[in-house]
Amino acid sequence: MNPAFGASEAKALVPIFSAAASSLSNKWKDMLLVSNDQSDVFNIPKWTSRATLDAIGQAGFDYNFGAMENQDNRLSKAYHNLFADVFAAPSDRSMIINAVASLLPIKFMARLFEYLSRSNPRLARGRQAREVAREVARELVQEKSKEILDREGKGARDVMSLLVKANMASQNERTRMSDEELYAQMLIIFIAGHETTANSISWILLELSRHPEIQDKLRKEIREKESQLVSEGRSQSGFTADDYDSLPYMNAVLKEAMRYHPAVIRMHRMAFVDDCLPLSESIKTASGKEISEIPVPKGQKVMLSIGGYNRNKEVYGEDAHVFRPERWLENDDSKKGGTSIGVYANLLTFSGGVRSCIGWRFAVLELQTFLVELISNFEFSTTPKCDKIRRETRGVMVPTIEGEVEKGGQCPLRVRIARDTE
Numbered sequence: 001m002n003p004a005f006g007a008s009e010a011k012a013l014v015p016i017f018s019a020a021a022s023s024l025s026n027k028w029k030d031m032l033l034v035s036n037d038q039s040d041v042f043n044i045p046k047w048t049s050r051a052t053l054d055a056i057g058q059a060g061f062d063y064n065f066g067a068m069e070n071q072d073n074r075l076s077k078a079y080h081n082l083f084a085d086v087f088a089a090p091s092d093r094s095m096i097i098n099a100v101a102s103l104l105p106i107k108f109m110a111r112l113f114e115y116l117s118r119s120n121p122r123l124a125r126g127r128q129a130r131e132v133a134r135e136v137a138r139e140l141v142q143e144k145s146k147e148i149l150d151r152e153g154k155g156a157r158d159v160m161s162l163l164v165k166a167n168m169a170s171q172n173e174r175t176r177m178s179d180e181e182l183y184a185q186m187l188i189i190f191i192a193g194h195e196t197t198a199n200s201i202s203w204i205l206l207e208l209s210r211h212p213e214i215q216d217k218l219r220k221e222i223r224e225k226e227s228q229l230v231s232e233g234r235s236q237s238g239f240t241a242d243d244y245d246s247l248p249y250m251n252a253v254l255k256e257a258m259r260y261h262p263a264v265i266r267m268h269r270m271a272f273v274d275d276c277l278p279l280s281e282s283i284k285t286a287s288g289k290e291i292s293e294i295p296v297p298k299g300q301k302v303m304l305s306i307g308g309y310n311r312n313k314e315v316y317g318e319d320a321h322v323f324r325p326e327r328w329l330e331n332d333d334s335k336k337g338g339t340s341i342g343v344y345a346n347l348l349t350f351s352g353g354v355r356s357c358i359g360w361r362f363a364v365l366e367l368q369t370f371l372v373e374l375i376s377n378f379e380f381s382t383t384p385k386c387d388k389i390r391r392e393t394r395g396v397m398v399p400t401i402e403g404e405v406e407k408g409g410q411c412p413l414r415v416r417i418a419r420d421t422e
Ligand code: HEM
Pocket: 060, 188, 189, 192, 193, 194, 196, 197, 200, 262, 263, 264, 266, 267, 268, 348, 349, 350, 351, 354, 355, 356, 357, 358, 359, 360, 362, 363
């Protein structure tokens, strides 16, 4: 899938992200301008989920979910709150079934889940979403293949068109993907590229609401850049990828939010051969033996905590549990991820190595675009319920309210039209 996720491919998608971000901000403005004090409380994940679905639809597939305008789209409906519904805190029964299923060969595991999905509402929900998405994927692959043949591949910038085009051009039958594989890739992109960014925006806005001084400083930097764009004869909101990269404080806020609230909180791996994990410092085992590596036998499953690494005091200093964007602007390398572990900002948020997040450039640009658009137009502040916000792992890390976890993603913030734009 690499040809579709390079730096220039991601940069070319900025206008699509801007359109999705301004569609969200226009919707909010319409509602706020008729309210008394130009402010209201919005449940942020509900909105960001719709906006990022539109962004991934357009950027990933040149497909209009119409999520911001019309919630009746079949795929938009199937995906709405999907992670929260399917991955909600598992019951004891489902934990036992999962544990047993993980011991079965993959073919039997799939059959078991297929069977259970007839009676289990969560599995049924997941299965229904998969079927709708597969149907749309099938239609899109056919449409793209036809367009590429008709237009000889010119003009298409979305990820799926680039993928179908690269696949059609491949002369090697063995590396060429079947239609079924293409549909599966599409489904992965839908899943991986939607709720991750939606929830990340919610977490960023929550932290900016908790830290009004950081929010003000960020807005000031954005205003200065907007004035610069105008003085250069450009549109105030016509940011390019390079403009986003030229905003040091905005990028520090983004890195800090990515460190503090990684959307994917852990990864799972299994050793295919006997191996060992080297340790940065030797440790003493229960028997008193000093070891500098941990043996990992073939078949051993390993869970890697992204959240744990990103708040490791040895890497980020004693204040690793504090949200402090300034750490990224200080010259003390040892306290801002001195090791080069991940693909972005030396964080583990997008993982590292060959299986790292293929969409990280795409995600960073999308987050930069939304952050600038929303902070430029609105002021965010906490509501009493924010004290009860807790992090819930539902495939991705979702903000929920203590005691109301079953309601899914909740992050109620007061949103007000930015006073300096009135
Ligand atoms: C804030 C946003 C995002 C975060 C934090 C994130 C994080 C991650 C992480 C940690 C992995 C590795 C998972 C593992 O190995 O177990 C991953 C994989 C992946 N991500 Fe992302 N991601 C984000 C956005 C996106 C976007 C926007 C796309 C696509 C447009 C995307 C596509 C993928 C795909 C296809 C994989 C699987 C790669 C593979 O297995 O080789 N991600 N992501």
